[in-house]
Amino acid sequence: YVFQKRSPAPLPPGPRGWPIIGNILDMPTVQPWLGFKKWGEKWGNMVYVNLLGQPMVVLNSPKVAVDMLDKKSSIYSDRPTFTMAGELVGWTNVTPFLHYGDTFRESRRLTHQIMGSKKSIQVFLPMVERQTHRFIQRVSDDPEHVYEYIRGTAGAIILNLAYGYEVKEDRDELVALVDEAMQQFSILTTPNAFLVDAFPILRHIPNWFPGATFKRLAIEYKKTLTDMATVPFLYTKGQVATGTAQPSFASTLLENTELTEEQEESIKWTAAALYGGGSDTTVSSIYTFFLAMTLYPEVQKKAQAELDTVVGTDRLPSPADREHLPYVDALVKEVYRWHPVGPLGLPHRLIQDDIHDGYFIPKGTVVIANIWNILHDEDTYQNPMAFDPERFLSAPGKLPEQDPRAFSFGFGRRSCPGLNLAEASIFMSCAMVLSVFNITKAVNGDGSVVTPSAEFQDGTVSHPKPFRCSIKPRSLKAEALIHSAE
Numbered sequence: 001y002v003f004q005k006r007s008p009a010p011l012p013p014g015p016r017g018w019p020i021i022g023n024i025l026d027m028p029t030v031q032p033w034l035g036f037k038k039w040g041e042k043w044g045n046m047v048y049v050n051l052l053g054q055p056m057v058v059l060n061s062p063k064v065a066v067d068m069l070d071k072k073s074s075i076y077s078d079r080p081t082f083t084m085a086g087e088l089v090g091w092t093n094v095t096p097f098l099h100y101g102d103t104f105r106e107s108r109r110l111t112h113q114i115m116g117s118k119k120s121i122q123v124f125l126p127m128v129e130r131q132t133h134r135f136i137q138r139v140s141d142d143p144e145h146v147y148e149y150i151r152g153t154a155g156a157i158i159l160n161l162a163y164g165y166e167v168k169e170d171r172d173e174l175v176a177l178v179d180e181a182m183q184q185f186s187i188l189t190t191p192n193a194f195l196v197d198a199f200p201i202l203r204h205i206p207n208w209f210p211g212a213t214f215k216r217l218a219i220e221y222k223k224t225l226t227d228m229a230t231v232p233f234l235y236t237k238g239q240v241a242t243g244t245a246q247p248s249f250a251s252t253l254l255e256n257t258e259l260t261e262e263q264e265e266s267i268k269w270t271a272a273a274l275y276g277g278g279s280d281t282t283v284s285s286i287y288t289f290f291l292a293m294t295l296y297p298e299v300q301k302k303a304q305a306e307l308d309t310v311v312g313t314d315r316l317p318s319p320a321d322r323e324h325l326p327y328v329d330a331l332v333k334e335v336y337r338w339h340p341v342g343p344l345g346l347p348h349r350l351i352q353d354d355i356h357d358g359y360f361i362p363k364g365t366v367v368i369a370n371i372w373n374i375l376h377d378e379d380t381y382q383n384p385m386a387f388d389p390e391r392f393l394s395a396p397g398k399l400p401e402q403d404p405r406a407f408s409f410g411f412g413r414r415s416c417p418g419l420n421l422a423e424a425s426i427f428m429s430c431a432m433v434l435s436v437f438n439i440t441k442a443v444n445g446d447g448s449v450v451t452p453s454a455e456f457q458d459g460t461v462s463h464p465k466p467f468r469c470s471i472k473p474r475s476l477k478a479e480a481l482i483h484s485a486e
């Protein structure tokens with residue numbers, strides 16, 4: 001009450017909440033993007049809640065997200081503090097969690113230099129092409145395990161780009177290490193898993209204290225995280241020293257022999273962020289693509305017809321074909337829109353008081369853009385639940401709908417620095433898969449057809465629920481192309 005009295009404008013509307021705990025009990029726990037959409041219908045495009053005294057605003061429309069997070073990016077680009085994952089385990093060093101400041105700016109500068117434009121990413125395209133070719137070979141040999149191969153390929157591409165590291169066919173120690181760190185990360189960020197996140201003061205209790213299991217866990221997880229950042233970095237450093245390094249994010253930056261220790265640290269942690277930010281997201285997009293193709297056979301046929309006309313059936317598509325493949329290009333955009341892999345993006349934090357659309361947003365407010373809802377906004381996307389690439393093509397009397405990449409990759413100074421790499425790998429997978437495989441509904445032993453439901457799991461990165469589909473080469477010629485030399 002006292003707070004409101006001093007406010008230069010009213011707070012945005014939102015559910016009322018309780019003393020002290022605020023709106024904790026109002027928070028949606030499953031598919032939160034749908035719960036937040038309901039809030040939007042009731043309270044408007046900017047909804048205010050308070051979680052144990054922490055102000056939070058949820059943005060539900062494309063316009064308000066762009067106006068705040070893109071146009072006022074200089075004040076809306078900090079991140080909240082995550083006590084357990086960030087401060088105690090050390091994820092706060094990794095780009096997505098860095099507070100707004102010099103280290104953050106340096107990290108973004110480094111990613112921009114190596115992968116910030118279509119041109120800078122060119123040097124990595126042959127590698128992406130080679131890995132994707134290997135992917136379709138594996139899927140052809142063992143289609144039941146397509147999900148594992150999507151995951152393996154995304155990991156191999158990122159480790160190659162970040163460190164010039166070639167993943168081994170069988171169990172690879174580095175992949176095992178980075179996967180362990182990522183698994184621990186998802187435990188760390190499970191909502192309400194650690195009391196210390198709600199009450200940061202608890203971080204001061206001594207390690208030996210009976211209730212301090214979280215502190216001992218933090219020590220163990222910190223070691224995994226440090227290894228994840230250090231082991232591959234030292235590998236590249238060794239390769240650069242002996243002149244045997246493949247071009248990669250780390251090697252290109254380490255070629256500069258006058259680096260300070262601080263700069264080296266920045267390269268090390270930024271490279272670590274690439275795996276964290278780039279593997280699971282790409283996996284979810286490509287798995288979503290397989291789901292959409294299973295459910296929308298007519299879309300698949302149109303894309304294949306375009307590939308047959310433009311690329312032909314004597315070779316596999318390559319990155320350069322994209323500009324001649326408007327339908328496949330639109331299909332990739334529709335994958336980003338239909339199920340955005342980060343339905344709520346990552347939270348932004350406001351660094352000074354703001355007044356927006358007549359409402360007061362206090363300094364320190366955590367701002368969540370409901371990217372899922374923005375990409376299913378009926379005023380922007382007609383019939384938003386349907387998978388329809390046509391929406392991104394112009395036709396007589398019809399303009400294409402808004403490019404979803406403006407939202408699915410986040411906002412302002414925090415928007416995804418991996419966009420160009422994600423684009424290259426996802427396009428390559430979609431185009432190669434469509435040119436050589438037919439994806440159809442799986443058929444049970446008794447002849448019944450299995451229609452997967454379009455359901456998605458919770459999580460910062462949300463994947464389709466596991467589903468079955470049938471993946472078969474389109475023809476003998478396609479089969480030969482799949483098994484042709486890389």
Ligand code: HEM
Nearest residue numbers: 095096274277278281342345346409410411414416418422
């Ligand atoms: C389909 C693929 C991808 C999608 C949809 C995606 C989406 C996003 C989103 C929504 C954010 C948060 C932006 C914000 O806070 O407003 C983000 C951040 C980030 N992404 Fe991606 N991403 C993808 C792939 C990648 C790849 C391939 C990489 C690395 C090679 C990557 C690296 C990062 C990093 C490092 C951040 C943190 C940036 C920061 O905090 O400043 N992402 N991404």
